[in-house]
Amino acid sequence: MTAARGPSPVRIAAGQGFWGDWLEAPYRQVTGGPIDYLMMDYLAEVTMSILQKQKSRDPSLGYAKDFVPLMERILPIIVERGIKVTANAGGVNPRACAQAVAEVARRLKLGGRLRIGVVTGDDLLPRLDGLMARGHELRNLDTGRPLSDVRERVLAANAYLGARPLVDALRRGADVVITGRVTDTGLTLAPMIHAFDWRLDAWDLLAAGTVAGHTIECGAQCSGGNCLVDWERIPDLANVGYPIVDARPDGTFEISKHPGTGGRISVAGVTEQLVYEMGDPAAYITPDCIADFTTIRLEQVGRDRVRVSEVRGKPATDKLKVSVAYFYGYKAVGTLVYAWPEAYQKARAADRVLRQRLESLGLTFEAIHTELVGADATHGRLALEQLAVEDLPEVQLRIGVRSHDKPAVERFTREIAPLILNGPPSVTGFAGGRPKPEEIVAYWPALLDKSMVEPCVELVEV
Amino acid sequence: MRRRSKAVTGGRGGSGKRRVLLLELAHARSGDKGDTANVGLIALKPKYYPILVKQVTAARVARHFKGMITGPVERFELPNLHALNFLLHGALDGGGTISLKTDAQGKVFSTALLRLEVAMPR
Numbered sequence: 001m002t003a004a005r006g007p008s009p010v011r012i013a014a015g016q017g018f019w020g021d022w023l024e025a026p027y028r029q030v031t032g033g034p035i036d037y038l039m040m041d042y043l044a045e046v047t048m049s050i051l052q053k054q055k056s057r058d059p060s061l062g063y064a065k066d067f068v069p070l071m072e073r074i075l076p077i078i079v080e081r082g083i084k085v086t087a088n089a090g091g092v093n094p095r096a097c098a099q100a101v102a103e104v105a106r107r108l109k110l111g112g113r114l115r116i117g118v119v120t121g122d123d124l125l126p127r128l129d130g131l132m133a134r135g136h137e138l139r140n141l142d143t144g145r146p147l148s149d150v151r152e153r154v155l156a157a158n159a160y161l162g163a164r165p166l167v168d169a170l171r172r173g174a175d176v177v178i179t180g181r182v183t184d185t186g187l188t189l190a191p192m193i194h195a196f197d198w199r200l201d202a203w204d205l206l207a208a209g210t211v212a213g214h215t216i217e218c219g220a221q222c223s224g225g226n227c228l229v230d231w232e233r234i235p236d237l238a239n240v241g242y243p244i245v246d247a248r249p250d251g252t253f254e255i256s257k258h259p260g261t262g263g264r265i266s267v268a269g270v271t272e273q274l275v276y277e278m279g280d281p282a283a284y285i286t287p288d289c290i291a292d293f294t295t296i297r298l299e300q301v302g303r304d305r306v307r308v309s310e311v312r313g314k315p316a317t318d319k320l321k322v323s324v325a326y327f328y329g330y331k332a333v334g335t336l337v338y339a340w341p342e343a344y345q346k347a348r349a350a351d352r353v354l355r356q357r358l359e360s361l362g363l364t365f366e367a368i369h370t371e372l373v374g375a376d377a378t379h380g381r382l383a384l385e386q387l388a389v390e391d392l393p394e395v396q397l398r399i400g401v402r403s404h405d406k407p408a409v410e411r412f413t414r415e416i417a418p419l420i421l422n423g424p425p426s427v428t429g430f431a432g433g434r435p436k437p438e439e440i441v442a443y444w445p446a447l448l449d450k451s452m453v454e455p456c457v458e459l460v461e462v
Numbered sequence: 463m464r465r466r467s468k469a470v471t472g473g474r475g476g477s478g479k480r481r482v483l484l485l486e487l488a489h490a491r492s493g494d495k496g497d498t499a500n501v502g503l504i505a506l507k508p509k510y511y512p513i514l515v516k517q518v519t520a521a522r523v524a525r526h527f528k529g530m531i532t533g534p535v536e537r538f539e540l541p542n543l544h545a546l547n548f549l550l551h552g553a554l555d556g557g558g559t560i561s562l563k564t565d566a567q568g569k570v571f572s573t574a575l576l577r578l579e580v581a582m583p584r
Contacts, residue, residue: 046559142496228489228572229506268489268504271543275502277493278547281540294540328560369555369562377564379574380530386577400562443558445496 009253010195012188012212012245016040016087017219019047019064025219025242026070030077032258035244037191038078040087041184041217042067048181049325049441051091052125052156062093063100063178071176072104078175079113085176086166086187092125092156094118094180098460101176105462114462117169119179121455124157124322124448131452138322138446147446153327155441159320159448162287163209164200165455166190172459181323183286185213188245196249200288207291207313208251210284214291215255215273215308216243222255222273223304224263229272236262241304252309254301265304283314287321287450290314320453324444329366330409332437333400334416335373337429344389346424347372347397353423354399357415363408365401373398396429402440409437479581487580488514490572495549497557498533499568501575504545511544517580523548526578527571548575 013035015026019042029038042064055062067089078085090097098118105114124131128151132138138147138157147154158181167190169177177190189209192198198205215222223243224234241261246254255265274293278284281293295312338346351370358368371377373396376384401412413435420427484503487510492501503518505511520537527535533551540547554568555561565571 142498226491228491268506271504271545272489272491272502274543275500275504275540275545275547276491277495278500278502278538279495279549281538281547294542296542298543331560331562333562367555367562371564373564378570379577382526382530382574382577398564402556402560402562440559442556442560443496 009246009248010037010191011035012037012039012191012216012247014039014216014219014242014244016042017217017221018042018044021219023066023070026074028258028261029242029244030074030081030083032241032261035083036195038083038085039187039191039216040067040085040089041187042087042089043091043181045323045443046325046441048092048156048158048323051093052325055092060096063091063097064089067097068100068104071101072108075105075108075110075114079110084170084174084191086190087177088179088182088187090118090178090180092123092158092180094120094178095458098178101178102460102462111462115173115175116460116462117166117172117174117177118458118460119161119165119169119177119182119455120458121165121453122158122161122181124159125154128154128157131448136448136452138324138448141445141447147324147444150326150444154324155327156325157322159322159453160287161320161453161455162186163190163193164288165457167193168457169459170194172457174459184217185210185286186288188213188216189288192247195247201315203289203313203315204311205251205313206289208253208311209247210286210289210291210313211274211293211296211308211311212245212247212253214284215270216245218273218276219243220263221276222270223257223265224269227264227269227272229266229268234264238262251311252307254305254307256305265306267298267300267306270298270306270308285317287316289316318450319447320450322446322448324446325441326444328440328442329402329404330406330437331400331402331440332409332413332435333398334413334435335396335398335429336416336419336427337394337396338424339394339426339428340392342390343392343395343426344372344375346426347395349424350397350419350427351399354415354419358412361411363411364405365403365408367402369400371398372396406437413437479583481579482582483576484518484578484580485576487582488576490575492568492570492572494554494557494567497552497554499550499553499571501548501550501571502545503548503575504543508544511541513580513582514546515539518546518578520548522578523550523575526575527553
């Protein structure tokens, strides 16, 4: 892309907002119009433990497997058009992910035309005991407890790396950068630092790139998806366009999407995404900088085009966030549906019967949680206060239990079906069968001194 | 979308106020951080923002969600975006994978907040 005046902007397109996002989005982003980078975010907090489990069964796994067929589909296009990719699809095994992509590229006869960058160094699992022995307690940011409390149940431990190692990979000529646990925002910020040669202490610029990353990291959630304002009139969500950042060297950027796509880029929709998962808006902390969201200025500068400017930043801290996944216990959730008349009262009665039976059986749970879907499941008593429950045509009884005791959870799963014949009437909806006990892998957020983590960048030539 | 509003007794000469659901003045999006839900509340028009600042206090929001959350409520202001950000601590039954709630990630605390009644100047 060349601009008529001034330095060229860089176009960074979001292709995946999470692992499981729309498979068509990356293809549409690389074919729907000109872009320079495709950014794909795969890693939610608990994803790493799932991947760790897969890797322990097969050492060649442990990454987002669907990334490989997805790359197979777009590799010829991105090589042809010179589009670069940043993705944290590598999970707990970025090298294996890169090898799998390299094999696909060779099969597509792209030998000599593709260089893959691999970012590692985030995996702390093999180093955990050493770190703890040296006094790094990895205290839980929410509870203040030291990690030693759950050490023997830890399944994965990863530091969140920032944009820097991706910048290194891009500088060394990587066309596709595959990482493990890198922040969502770093995947977007890195191409800007690389393209504009931003200094790593240019805090306002780094904060601007971080805000750009936050804006598009959830994919279509800033381009009309899950947007409350005027939701019925947001056009053509079936064909929704995923967002694109048009970044400029001065740190200003615009959010847009490809022409001819559905959805909407509006100040209201972008604002909703900016406040999504927000803590203190004056201190959005990443490994790269601290971004201040209370300075951001938004303007609608065209149809489906929002300009973002005046982002301010502060120096990065000397810590990295660490996400630890550990085995917590078991849970199960069962459901039944009760029909009119008095659907709500019948479901309530069934809940009382079930709880009494669990108690008689002497089963102990850390929690028993009942919701009546259709009445109070999401808005609790706030909904009931504004509702005539006697009119409800049906209500789903949804009851869940959680325990460290697996047999107790298993026994619970056998107590739902009997209610169909031996509980309150007008009940149905048990076609799914007995609920299955699920293992709970919980998340333990902590901080670690940055100096303890050394990111590593390797290149794979195809 | 059904929007309820009801007029309440105003002062003389129409100087009264209307009590409306927050839904008429704001939109919102929410998400999670562990066992904390965040609700970003955004004025539908810039002129509504001072009403939000004045009436949708942390204490008021804590009362609104009483019995539904176990921890305190924090509020942050983003005047540049005509938005307030609320952190509802202890809102998610442990959060993430631990939670037994349908809304384990706090996605619809946003619209639950929009059920709050505020007084709107005529």
